[in-house]
Amino acid sequence: MFKDITLGQYFPVDSPVHRLDPRTKLILLVMYIVAVFIAKDLWVFGFIIAFMLFMTAMSRVPLSYITKAIKPMKWLLPLMFLLNLFMVKTGTVLVQWQFITITTGGVRQALFIVLRLIALVSGASLLTLTTTPVSLTEGLERLFAPLKVIKFPAHELAMMMTIALRFIPTLLEEADKIMKAQLARGADLESGNVLKRAKAMLPILIPLFVNSFRRAEELALAMESRCYHGGEGRTRLKVLRFHWRDLIAFLIMAALIASVIILQNTFPIDHWIAQAFKNLTGLK
Amino acid sequence: MLSIKNVSFTYDSGTPALENVSLDIREGEFLCIVGHNGSGKSTLAKMLNGLLLPTEGAVIVDGMDTADDDRLLDIRRRVGIVFQNPDNQIVTTVVREDVAFGPENLGIPTEEMIVRVDEALKSVGMESYAESAPHMLSGGQKQRIAIAGMLAMEPNVLVLDEATAMLDPYGRRDILKIVHELHEKKGITVVMITQYMEEALGAERVIVMNSGHIEMEGTPQEVFARGDELRKIGLDVPAAIELRELLKERNIADLGNAMTLEEISEGLCRSLLKI
Numbered sequence: 020m021f022k023d024i025t026l027g028q029y030f031p032v033d034s035p036v037h038r039l040d041p042r043t044k045l046i047l048l049v050m051y052i053v054a055v056f057i058a059k060d061l062w063v064f065g066f067i068i069a070f071m072l073f074m075t076a077m078s079r080v081p082l083s084y085i086t087k088a089i090k091p092m093k094w095l096l097p098l099m100f101l102l103n104l105f106m107v108k109t110g111t112v113l114v115q116w117q118f119i120t121i122t123t124g125g126v127r128q129a130l131f132i133v134l135r136l137i138a139l140v141s142g143a144s145l146l147t148l149t150t151t152p153v154s155l156t157e158g159l160e161r162l163f164a165p166l167k168v169i170k171f172p173a174h175e176l177a178m179m180m181t182i183a184l185r186f187i188p189t190l191l192e193e194a195d196k197i198m199k200a201q202l203a204r205g206a207d208l209e210s211g212n213v214l215k216r217a218k219a220m221l222p223i224l225i226p227l228f229v230n231s232f233r234r235a236e237e238l239a240l241a242m243e244s245r246c247y248h249g250g251e252g253r254t255r256l257k258v259l260r261f262h263w264r265d266l267i268a269f270l271i272m273a274a275l276i277a278s279v280i281i282l283q284n285t286f287p288i289d290h291w292i293a294q295a296f297k298n299l300t301g302l303k
Numbered sequence: 304m305l306s307i308k309n310v311s312f313t314y315d316s317g318t319p320a321l322e323n324v325s326l327d328i329r330e331g332e333f334l335c336i337v338g339h340n341g342s343g344k345s346t347l348a349k350m351l352n353g354l355l356l357p358t359e360g361a362v363i364v365d366g367m368d369t370a371d372d373d374r375l376l377d378i379r380r381r382v383g384i385v386f387q388n389p390d391n392q393i394v395t396t397v398v399r400e401d402v403a404f405g406p407e408n409l410g411i412p413t414e415e416m417i418v419r420v421d422e423a424l425k426s427v428g429m430e431s432y433a434e435s436a437p438h439m440l441s442g443g444q445k446q447r448i449a450i451a452g453m454l455a456m457e458p459n460v461l462v463l464d465e466a467t468a469m470l471d472p473y474g475r476r477d478i479l480k481i482v483h484e485l486h487e488k489k490g491i492t493v494v495m496i497t498q499y500m501e502e503a504l505g506a507e508r509v510i511v512m513n514s515g516h517i518e519m520e521g522t523p524q525e526v527f528a529r530g531d532e533l534r535k536i537g538l539d540v541p542a543a544i545e546l547r548e549l550l551k552e553r554n555i556a557d558l559g560n561a562m563t564l565e566e567i568s569e570g571l572c573r574s575l576l577k578i
Contacts, residue, residue: 153396182394184396185395185396188436188438189390192438234388234390237391237392238391238394240349241394241449242394244352244379244383244384245383246376246408247408254407254410254413255407255413256399256403256413256420
């Protein structure tokens with residue numbers, strides 16, 4: 020029942036984006052976040068989102084997968100929008116009714132926050148859609164390796180992630196087995212309110228919990244038997260290597276940041292619109 | 304090459320598991336240690352690579368004491384252990400990378416590691432599963448991967464601590480076959496710990512453990528000839544040998560040293576045709 024689960028949300032196709040080194044993709048994500056945060060003109064967001072769409076097309080991941088990632092924010096986005104709309108009081112007043120004040124600054128800020136969130140989440144989910152959890156772990160380990168100097172446990176964290184990924188299917192399978200065993204003894208898992216159902220889960224969770232401690236102990240013995248002694252002096256079967264395509268990706272991302280800066284300084288369209296709006300309405 | 308000298312071991316809870324056990328494991332031999340649950344055989348296995356240290360006595364591997372922390376990696380590289388539960392000894396999410404786990408820890412250069420991993424997978428017949436996810440494999444296949452993981456460290460001794468106990472008959476047969484092949488072709492020393500008497504038939508030497516000490520020692524022939532003593536300590540004699548003894552006892556046929564059902568049926572046919 021749980022045997023063919025896929026971990027994370029990796030979308031398995033072959034594309035130039037998939038083939039990038041995981042380290043590259045992680046750094047690209049950071050650069051992309053920088054680009055999103057330095058964008059201070061609304062229309063530049065259009066540019067960033069167009070870039071996102073282009074990258075998605077390159078990755079051959081269907082756009083619906085990206086929108087699926089945005090979906091969980093369907094409450095957060097309107098909330099953020101409204102909060103900013105009513106709370107920010109800068110610029111020209113558009114509506115003034117009782118205690119409600121809507122200003123041009125508020126509208127701008129509200130749109131800004133929503134677009135920023137969408138841009139961030141779609142960027143991050145493109146990373147997880149095109150990178151397997153395993154290579155993501157590898158990428159993180161290598162990227163953080165220099166931090167070992169300040170005692171940052173990069174290897175240990177990566178090892179923990181690897182073991183977690185390795186045991187998720189095993190534990191799911193076991194949970195399935197225990198569940199069936201309890202059902203066979205007349206356990207009722209599906210009726211009753213939330214509290215009752217949560218209580219009915221206990222006979223499943225306890226054996227699962229106890230077993231995972233036993234597993235951990237046995238795994239530790241097996242790892243010790245295989246000479247595991249931490250990250251020190253370890254070599255790797257798979258060596259990550261940067262390719263020319265990684266360089267191209269870096270250049271493209273650098274170009275994005277550069278064009279965001281240049282575009283919003285040479286064409287501050289938001290500012291122009293605001294000016295025109297002021298002149299047109301005569302409001303101050 | 305591996306000697307256990309007057310070893311005693313008591314668990315923290317105070318239960319004595321081994322009492323004054325001495326045993327020499329010779330290079331290139333196929334040794335089988337049998338005993339029922341709680342006889343101390345698994346404790347003994349964990350002594351062989353320093354997972355447990357003797358409370359009294361010493362375990363010496365190629366001149367190195369397992370109590371010497373600095374030599375522990377060297378000892379563990381030489382003595383590989385495969386455990387009972389196939390699920391709990393696979394560390395990573397891809398078969399190939401799991402086999403490489405030991406060599407990675409030893410700091411073997413990547414080029415050599417690739418050769419070792421491929422060779423190890425080939426010797427357990429799992430080369431076509433190199434890129435698979437371990438949780439998609441059967442128990443027997445996982446155990447073969449665990450053996451390959453040990454082989455990739457190029458050990459001199461392979462210890463199987465009830466490695467077949469959780470497998471189905473097919474998986475068990477596969478593992479036995481592979482272990483015998485490794486012993487014959489690569490001359491690897493095998494220490495097989497089991498409670499299946501049948502598995503001891505193919506060994507060169509059998510040690511019978513009972514409540515923390517060595518009860519009997521000898522070739523399978525010698526040990527299984529003492530069927531009554533074995534039964535007294537709660538162990539069985541392989542079905543084929545029991546049948547052979549019964550045939551002899553009732554004067555139906557004397558089949559000499561026949562150890563398998565095939566040998567018995569052949570011998571029986573011969574003796575019957577002569578009549």
